[in-house]
Amino acid sequence: xxxxxxxxxxxxxxxxxxxxxxxxxxxxxxxxxxxxxxxxxxxxxxxxxxxxxxxxxxxxxxxxxxxxxxxxxxxxxxxxxxxxxxxxxxxxxxxxxxxxxxxxxxxxxxxxxxxxxxxxxxxxxxxxxxxxxxxxxxxxxxxxxxxxxxxxxxxxxxxxxxxxxxxxxxxxxxxxxxxxxxxxxxxxxxxxxxxxxxxxxxxxxxxxxxxxxxxxxxxxxxxxxxxxxxxxxxxxxxxxxxxxxxxxxxxxxxxxxxxxxxxxxxxxxxxxxxxxxxxxxxxxxxxxxxxxxxxxxxx
Amino acid sequence: xxxxxxxxxxxxxxxxxxxxxxxxxxxxxxxxxxxxxxxxxxxxxxxxxxxxxxxxxxxxxxxxxxxxxxxxxxxxxxxxxxxxxxxxxxxxxxxxxxxxxxxxxxxxxxxxxxxxxxxxxxxxxxxxxxxxxxxxxxxxxxxxxxxxxxxxxxxxxxxxxxxxxxxxxxxxxxxxxxxxxxxxxxxxxxxxxxxxxxxxxxxxxxxxxxxxxxxxxxxxxxx
Numbered sequence: 001x002x003x004x005x006x007x008x009x010x011x012x013x014x015x016x017x018x019x020x021x022x023x024x025x026x027x028x029x030x031x032x033x034x035x036x037x038x039x040x041x042x043x044x045x046x047x048x049x050x051x052x053x054x055x056x057x058x059x060x061x062x063x064x065x066x067x068x069x070x071x072x073x074x075x076x077x078x079x080x081x082x083x084x085x086x087x088x089x090x091x092x093x094x095x096x097x098x099x100x101x102x103x104x105x106x107x108x109x110x111x112x113x114x115x116x117x118x119x120x121x122x123x124x125x126x127x128x129x130x131x132x133x134x135x136x137x138x139x140x141x142x143x144x145x146x147x148x149x150x151x152x153x154x155x156x157x158x159x160x161x162x163x164x165x166x167x168x169x170x171x172x173x174x175x176x177x178x179x180x181x182x183x184x185x186x187x188x189x190x191x192x193x194x195x196x197x198x199x200x201x202x203x204x205x206x207x208x209x210x211x212x213x214x215x216x217x218x219x220x221x222x223x224x225x226x227x228x229x230x231x232x233x234x235x236x237x238x239x240x241x242x243x244x245x246x247x248x249x250x251x252x253x254x255x256x257x258x259x260x261x262x263x264x265x266x267x268x269x270x271x272x273x274x275x276x277x278x279x280x281x282x283x284x285x286x287x288x289x290x291x292x293x294x295x296x297x298x299x
Numbered sequence: 300x301x302x303x304x305x306x307x308x309x310x311x312x313x314x315x316x317x318x319x320x321x322x323x324x325x326x327x328x329x330x331x332x333x334x335x336x337x338x339x340x341x342x343x344x345x346x347x348x349x350x351x352x353x354x355x356x357x358x359x360x361x362x363x364x365x366x367x368x369x370x371x372x373x374x375x376x377x378x379x380x381x382x383x384x385x386x387x388x389x390x391x392x393x394x395x396x397x398x399x400x401x402x403x404x405x406x407x408x409x410x411x412x413x414x415x416x417x418x419x420x421x422x423x424x425x426x427x428x429x430x431x432x433x434x435x436x437x438x439x440x441x442x443x444x445x446x447x448x449x450x451x452x453x454x455x456x457x458x459x460x461x462x463x464x465x466x467x468x469x470x471x472x473x474x475x476x477x478x479x480x481x482x483x484x485x486x487x488x489x490x491x492x493x494x495x496x497x498x499x500x501x502x503x504x505x506x507x508x509x510x511x512x513x514x515x516x517x518x519x520x521x522x
Contacts, residue, residue: 016403016404018391018392018396019389019392019400019403019404021389021390021391022391204387204389205389207387208387208388208389208400209400209404210349210373210376211376211381211383211387212376212377212400212401212404212446213373213374213375213376213377213401213404213405213450214373214404215369215370215373215374215404216369216370216373217370218404295369296369299369
């Protein structure tokens with residue numbers, strides 16, 4: 001669809017438009033359908049983008065870090081800690097290794113045991129946070145060295161539970177895109193049905209138009225323009241309210257749940273603006289195809 | 300202009316007519332008569348491409364009708380003005396807009412200036428802003444005739460144009476059709492109204508055809 005066609009479509013031919021009588025019910029139905037679908041599409045888009053961000057964040061944050069856990073008798077704890085740090089600092093691919101303080105360990109346990117945990121009196125393993133370099137390190141080699149030099153150390157490179165999380169986020173993102181496709185397909189189907197109903201209801205208009213020498217494309221254009229503008233208008237309204245609804249979602253970072261991250265960030269707020277355009281384009285092709293097919297069948 | 304050569308038409312498996320031959324020469328005036336159900340309307344529709352013959356050949360402006368695609372049929376209809384018995388208007392448009400519809404769909408807005416003269420010619424200047432349902436039967440027939448001729452077609456085909464009007468109005472419509480014929484238009488009128496045919500024959504050299512029993516015959520001297 002080039003610019004000229006688009007402009008013709010938007011500006012229209014007032015005379016041609018008037019040949020089709022106004023149809024209040026199908027007009028409202030089409031606008032409502034396009035609006036509802038666009039509203040849902042905004043949420044599906046927000047879901048896709050949020051899950052994408054989540055997958056990226058989990059991947060980035062967890063892929064670059066590992067944890068070393070040292071469970072040793074109290075009298076050997078310091079020695080094993082020093083030995084472990086020494087091993088880690090001399091392992092290629094590790095940027096830094098830092099033993100967590102008691103406060104940090106307590107903060108990690110606080111969600112499960114509550115505040116004021118007497119950490120000193122409990123046999124809590126010592127944790128070491130490992131930050132990797134871009135190329136990462138050889139986990140198998142490191143485990144072998146640790147087994148020899150720090151018998152009480154267990155290396156957790158997060159792979160075991162990071163991959164299912166990223167996989168889950170990826171599936172959610174796919175689900176979001178599939179939802180958008182289904183919403184688009186539903187909108188096309190409903191607009192096609194509404195257009196066919198309008199064409200069937202205007203059989204006399206079509207008969208008269210043919211009698212006076214109107215070509216199929218001329219007859220179709222009057223319906224196509226009307227339904228395209230309805231699709232565009234409905235989708236614009238739905239998108240507007242969808243974006244408002246997303247904007248009003250709680251941003252309770254404290255809770256840290258997934259849903260609090262559902263929304264758009266920065267330039268992503270421009271993405272939903274494509275939805276009305278897609279709605280209009282979908283309505284254009286759906287109505288044009290339905291109209292030309294029906295006119296061919298009626299000839 | 301329009302020629303039917305050995306044409307047959309079957310409807311629902313039954314033969315409506317066969318071996319039908321007809322030629323509409325430029326500037327000729329034809330009446331088509333016959334009993335109800337004989338196929339007069341079908342024959343007219345074959346002439347303007349609304350139906351395709353079951354067999355035989357229909358030539359419209361020297362082109363076989365079977366060779367015409369839908370766009371070409373639309374173009375043909377701009378050269379053939381058609382008046383239906385029940386007129387068929389767009390009821391949400393004014394009479395002026397309905398009469399101008401052929402100009403609108405063909406993009407011939409340069410001919411729009413003829414509209415006022417045409418409305419005056421058919422006596423509907425005062426009714427131009429009214430909607431079709433607000434007009435009487437005679438007014439609607441005159442409006443349909445005006446719409447049929449606004450593109451200055453070569454052929455005018457009218458299906459029972461006086462079927463819903465009184466005698467006085469039918470004479471008025473006939474006068475308009477005779478005037479068009481004198482302007483060089485080919486006219487084909489399907490009608491039951493024998494009085495209309497007799498009156499016309501006193502004004503114009505009309506050929507009368509009778510469609511009966513699937514055959515198209517030249518009508519006798521009784522008309």
